[in-house]
Amino acid sequence: MQSVFYPRSVAVVGVSSKLTNLGRNIMLNLVDFGFDGIVYAVGPNGGAIATRRIYKSVIDIPDHIDLAVILVPARFVPGVMEECGQKGVKTAIIETAGFREFSEEGREIEDQVVEIASRYNIRFVGPNCIGVINMENGFCVPFPRLTPFIRKGDVSIISQSGGVGLSIMNHMAAEGIGLNKFVSVGNMLNIDAEDLLEYLIGDKGTRIIFIYLESIRDGRRLMDIANRSPKPILVFKSNIGQLGQNIAASHTASLSSDDRVVDTAFRQCGITRIHDVTTLSDYMKTLRLPPLKNKRLAIISRSGGHAIVAADACELAGFQLADFPEEFIREIEKHFRASVIKLTNPLDLGDLFDLDVYHKIVNDTLEQDNVDGVVFLHTSVAQTEHEHTKKLLGHLESLCKKYNKPVAAYVSANSYEINKLRADFDFPIFTQIVELFRALKLDFEHTQKIAEVDSQEISPTFVVDKKRVNQLIGNAKSENRDLLLNEAMEVLESYGIPTTKGLTANSAAEAKQAAEKLGFPVAMKVISEQISHKSDVGGVQLNLRDSESVEDAFKDMVTRIKKAYPEADFGGVMVQPMAVGGREMILGGRQDKQFGAAVLVGLGGIFVEIFERASMRIAPISKSEAYAMIEELSGSQILMGARGQKRFDIEALVNATLHLSQLLTDFPEIKELDINPLRLFHEAEGCLALDARIIL
């Protein structure tokens, strides 16, 4: 993978001397970005470009080639790859479009390319991409003509769209954020986004990784890699709505995941999801400062108005203003000519502009134990202050490092001045106060979140009857059907999820017998493969108080169901003791194409309508994750004993969720599972699954 970014000798295939030739752009980009290796041009018509020979084939090059950049029409790509193989080229970047995303013929050409690459052991990026930029060695091979438009820095980018990648680099450049490496992945036939992520995590020059994705191939692998990353990973995942998916289908030929699953998965593996470029650059700025570990800030400002706006923003972002001790204030007071201004936090510097004093004040402020970070609001009033401002930013940067606390620098100056400072400086410069505090908030939350992900507990494993579940699922599968109610309940029991113990009955008499054995009142539910919404057809009868009612209910149920579903298999009924009291919950699971099993918990009954959303996690989950799922449910105060009510048995619910997580992990053939309702009782009284549906 190293030679994707650090080749020593490169062949650009598809070069001609025509001004509109894109291969020519690549040649010129490499020169302009100062690539430190050797480049050869290749093109079928030969000739010369910028005083260099254009070889007719890679084979003709009188030198070893580490990497070939290929930009010839799709139908010629297999031939070029074959030649590369013969030449011993082990790495390629195929920028050509017109493959799978374009036509059936393109797909066939792709297959040939894959075959040749595997035969010669060539690893390649693309096809259908704009290539790679490495600011460390000037390796810059995108086909649009580029001049060095961005500074070298420590942010690296993996992008599934060349256009989006370029526009994000443009935005970074405008905000003064430097680039380390960029790679446009295209159709990912060989090297994919996950491979590149793994590489960049180990890459010395990269400190922050940003990924733009339109689809996720292997969500589990992405999670595994991200989980091991000590570097922040930011992901913009597009193609999430119905509208976007329609285009993407023709654009990248990829299927999108349920977006909520993506959200959940990212959070679980410490990936920070980005939804707009403003937030992205906020992260790219604050993540390069030392982490903000607590909420107490000091604001130092040259303008009273800025200090007011900052104090509001500080409060709205949930931060506090650190208290300055008396001695500290007396110390900094010495620097002011007269006690013109009340010295407090925010500290108004008034018209004082003395670099040494600024340095001393910020130093002393950062030294305070109760100050977690400093916001410095600078106004560069006149052109004459440019040099001073530059020095000031240098001071702030070194103080940041000295105290390992963030100093967020806001500079108010005209845009020429800002652009000049940003071109000179790697230290982040903010130009909007409210946005600066939002960025600090992102930083703070990110620090908290990473701490959570770092302290990962192991998901518990319980002793369960896996064999029995295997049998039940095997049976159903062999009959090509989903599980019946009684089977589903048995699956839950086998995995330690308590159910209301019911008995099956095939006749009114059996039902009566079962009810008498269980004790009144009882509930009766139809067992049938074809009927998934039992209550709609009278397939659920609650609160049957005596034998007569049970017999009547059975007969009634049979009649009604025969009428509603004449073709349905009637598998008898399940008679259950009535559960009294408690609150209805919903517990469930889904298999996601990209991320595998996900567990869901939600409030049931009328609360489903009021509080809509369930909590979700990718399985397997840990105990604290199970607790967190319940806590984050809106309306969960109801369970916790709010308003003087009794607390419900949260522990039992956590336990059931953890067992369910194990079940879904052990049996990926379970496509969908719903326990609805799970009746949750008061503290220490447990919970009971009253009904369940398992779809294979």
Next chain:
Amino acid sequence: MQSVFYPRSVAVVGVSSKLTNLGRNIMLNLVDFGFDGIVYAVGPNGGAIATRRIYKSVIDIPDHIDLAVILVPARFVPGVMEECGQKGVKTAIIETAGFREFSEEGREIEDQVVEIASRYNIRFVGPNCIGVINMENGFCVPFPRLTPFIRKGDVSIISQSGGVGLSIMNHMAAEGIGLNKFVSVGNMLNIDAEDLLEYLIGDKGTRIIFIYLESIRDGRRLMDIANRSPKPILVFKSNIGQLGQNIAASHTASLSSDDRVVDTAFRQCGITRIHDVTTLSDYMKTLRLPPLKNKRLAIISRSGGHAIVAADACELAGFQLADFPEEFIREIEKHFRASVIKLTNPLDLGDLFDLDVYHKIVNDTLEQDNVDGVVFLHTSVAQTEHEHTKKLLGHLESLCKKYNKPVAAYVSANSYEINKLRADFDFPIFTQIVELFRALKLDFEHTQKIAEVDSQEISPTFVVDKKRVNQLIGNAKSENRDLLLNEAMEVLESYGIPTTKGLTANSAAEAKQAAEKLGFPVAMKVISEQISHKSDVGGVQLNLRDSESVEDAFKDMVTRIKKAYPEADFGGVMVQPMAVGGREMILGGRQDKQFGAAVLVGLGGIFVEIFERASMRIAPISKSEAYAMIEELSGSQILMGARGQKRFDIEALVNATLHLSQLLTDFPEIKELDINPLRLFHEAEGCLALDARIIL
């Protein structure tokens, strides 16, 4: 007021030849911005500056002076103003700081300045401000040294902080938004923000007005002026939190309003409130496009990746993609060399870049009746495209005008290119896709909101017994106390708010008699000036079912209250018939220092805790506003008959709210009024105030 922005001859007072002299900066700024009038320098030491004479006094200038810019130490300002008066100068900008905001002595100097100005009939801006910029005539008098850093445009700014104003202009310049007029208002001793707002509403060059405020002087006047404005008014009101207020107290010596009242008032008069500079520039861009009247957009893109991001953003912002009819698609198909790309909305232009074709496609798209606006996603790939991109933007601008529909242009290009385009162009350029759609959403919501404000109905006036309320309030005032329970209930009755008709009683026997007259069951409530939380001391007894209970309750109440409040005046009790059924609401009112009377409606009972917030409006309100107040209550579905329940008598609640609005408007001496609870019954059954508190 005209001469604040368009003086023909100006004296800058406080100029010396020293390099650090701020008056000198003003002189040079006027030259650099190309001021088209005549300027004289004045300074006590005389001498010369940039080859011009410095006059020792305004009086010495051998010419008429329209306006004096004054920047001398505070203690000299009265003298300079006196000289200006004698010279016949009728307008001044006093930039000097160190007045009321600084010391008691400063306040005294201020008083002198005000006296002199009124004696000579001088109108002035400031003191404690950085002055005025008018891009129409190059009048630029802030004391920091400025070079022309922003283009002439149609946005004008009123700012209560010079520093914040400057930084916002810098941001506008960076985003390519032009400035018309800027004024920093300072302490507003004479000309205030409202005066300037009124001027700018009538000003030809101004199309959008932005105001930065740290305090509001006369909220009602601000509302009145804003209500009459056909131009959009954007306000950033800072100093809203506890932290900010502490600084502002020393910074501008102004008191802040309850921030929710500010929110409400702004909404009612059509002011758009801004909370960050990003949103501000979004508004400044979209408000200069034709209004977006409906939600159907067409997206035209040069990059497939951008189209996907845009389609997501379109959906998330609540917009729709307009359907393109078959004929339309066949028409634009002609422009593509081969049917490489599926033509749909978003329309992917692929590698086609032909200005005439672009023009034709956008033209034909805007012509579609079902297209309300176009989003054009442009990528300026190479340096060579600069001229074409410029022309394209020119085309888009003229098409916008032709069809009176917005075309939002996104340009992906390196920052040099973007800066160049922005310097050349007044047409808004977006550089972030998600942010572009958010801006369009702001535009759409703004258009809707303005339509609502425009269709203002008159607040109704009811026949009420104002005289009786006058008496009741007069009595209480003369005894220097608030209203008693029975008086408060009578006030409500006099203003047509139905109350549960109670009887007062001063002894157990009287209470029994009252209860028998009213019929059982009854409620009994203590009447006492000193006891505001009656139930805490057993001052409320509900559901008394017979005469004996009434007598017992009375005695019990007297004993308990004597014990809890030995000093309290016992004013007897109020016996009320028990209200059965219905739901508890809270109706109330407050007097705000800046905006006057505000009406509040909220859900009562346990819902107070769940749904916290009440709705608020500045009185007087119209019928639709009263309805809107109820609709916007979170949890109001409960009243509207959700979940198959009976609808409550919303009309009665609206009616009570309108009557309350009139009461609060008629009697500004009512500081606080709470009807808690107001019992609201089912449809057509009305409502009843069960308890009320009126504080003067």
